[in-house]
Amino acid sequence: MKAKLTQEQKLTWKLTQKLGQAIELLQYNGFQLQQFLEKQMKENPLIEVETDRTVPDYTPAKRGMGFDESFWIDNSQDLAGYVKEQLLDKELSPAFKQIVEYGIDSLDENGYLTIALTDWQFAFQTDEETIGEALELIQSLDPAGIGARNLQECLALQLYRSSVPNTLAVNIVTNHLEWIADDRMEDLMMEYEVSEAAIEEAIQDIQSLHPKPGILVAGKTSSPIIPDGEVYQSNGVWKVALTGWNSPTITIVDYSLDHSSLSPEERDFFQKYTQEGKWLQKALSQRLDSLDRVFKSIVRRQIAFFDYGPEHMKPLVLREIAEETGLHVSTVSRAVKEKYLQTPHGTYPVKFFFQPGLQGETGEVSAYAIKHLIKEMISHEDKQKPLSDQKLSEMLKKEFQIEVSRRTVAKYRLALKLPSSSKRKRRRNK
Structure with missing residues (x-):
């Protein structure tokens, strides 16, 4: 009985591990998938991976309207220079711009403000309201969270950037951040009178934030975001095709060995890595199918966007795509995470196509x-x-x-x- 239970536990662990890896595969964008497969080839001597790594020409979407990610960031540029560039399209008086730039120069490498507001005010002999406006402007720039004076404010600033901010998460980071570190779930539920699921969702939102947003600029390299799918028109019909990065071919090498001459350890070796290779083939096929269904459903729902432009975007939520594709909402969420679609209007994050109405x-x-x-x-x-x-x-x-x-x-x-x-x-x- 004990031996049977142990076998069942091992099977459960293996299935859980495989499920976790399958979920990870769906979350990866094309570039991340390549990194994962390169690691797999090093760990599994029986598999070979072939990928079309052609990067299509594309035009980044215009900044400022629901899409504010940089497609290129020069890693030779410091944080202050990157933030100051964003002032170019702001209508600021010379005097006020000087005050704002002084605040930007007072950010440390992590993006935190290192000068007291009173010292900032004294440096320009101005009023408290003007300094407050300058700080508010800096905190509205990218990367989200810069200009904060402490960790709580940094995280709250990032949460406020969401189209529908999680107010529970904001309250937790502002008042009870240490309770998360101490795993005081029941205390949080009692304090805010909400369910465990609500607390878990808030914590997930908080854990997705970056405590040191400044290093997101310093740590980036001069490389483009690679589209995961391309939307194009053929005979008057909008279609979408996954890029080659998302369609790798996995080959399991057959050394044509006489297995009868192998030792038990050698047979186990070949059996183990062959099975893992077959699982990888199946997982990649499922990933490809899920992405294809989700992307095609999005294109069907947002025809007006592709016909006339971004201002004709229709309201769309994950649930609608889930119902049309037959996938779970969580699967759709993973499928669109960190993915990009190249369109005639520019290249957009897939999440951009989901808009409240x-x-x-x-x-x-x-x-x-x-x-x-x-x-x-x-x-x-x-x-x-x-x-x-x-x-x-x-x-x-x-x-x-x-x-x-x-x-x-x-x-x-x-x-x-x-x-x-x-x-x-x-x-x-x-």
Whole structure:
């Protein structure tokens, strides 16, 4: 009985290990997959991997509207230089820009602010409000989390960048971060009166953050993000094809040995690595099938985007793709993680195509489309009479039949890293 139980435990462990590896494979993008396979070849002498590593020409999507990742970062550039470059498209007075750049120069290599606000204020003989605005501007720049004065603020800044911030996670990092380190799950559940699942989700969000965002710039190399799929039009129909990086061929080498002449240890050796090679072939085939189904479903759902451009993005959630493909929501989530699609409009993270929506008189409108309209209205506003969030809300209703509350307009404006109307006017007049 004991021996049988031990065998079952070993089988369970092996199945769990294989399942974990299969999940990892789905989460990898094309480049990460190649790194994984290179490691597998070193560990398994019986497999050979062939991959088409041709990198297609592509155009990065424009920054600033739901997609703010750099496709190229020169590792010779320091953090301050990288952050200052983002000020180029900001309308700042020379005096205010000097104050902001002083704050940027006061960031350490990890992205934290090393100067006290009172010292910063004294250095320019200015008021507390101006320094607060300068800090707010720095904290709105990339990488998310820079300009923080402590770890809690750094993590909270990153959480606020989400289109729908996890308020529970924000509260935990702000008030009870040490409870996570001490694994005080029950205390967190009692403190916030939520379920264990909610706490676990919040902790997962927190664990995905970077405690030292500054090194994300210093540690990057001058290499491009490689698209995992290419969307193209053929005979008037939009299609998607996975790039060669995602379609490797695994060959199991047959040495044509006379197994009868092998020792038991040698037979076990060949059997073990042959089985692992076959598992890898199957796992890669499943990964390819999942990516193909998910990418094709996204393209079908976002036809208006491909026909007319990003401002015609439709609302979309993971559940809709899961229902159409027959995959679990968690599988869809892993399939889109860190993946990129090359389109005629530029190359976008696959997650970009998932947008929340609001109901308008002409149908549901994506948050991205509303952000686009808000950005356009602000860019064409009277510089001396900037549009308030309430006014923007009224214009969306009157001109586009989209009913959005002032509060929602403010949330989208902040997501676009655009200051309030009073701050826009003040910065232009300084």
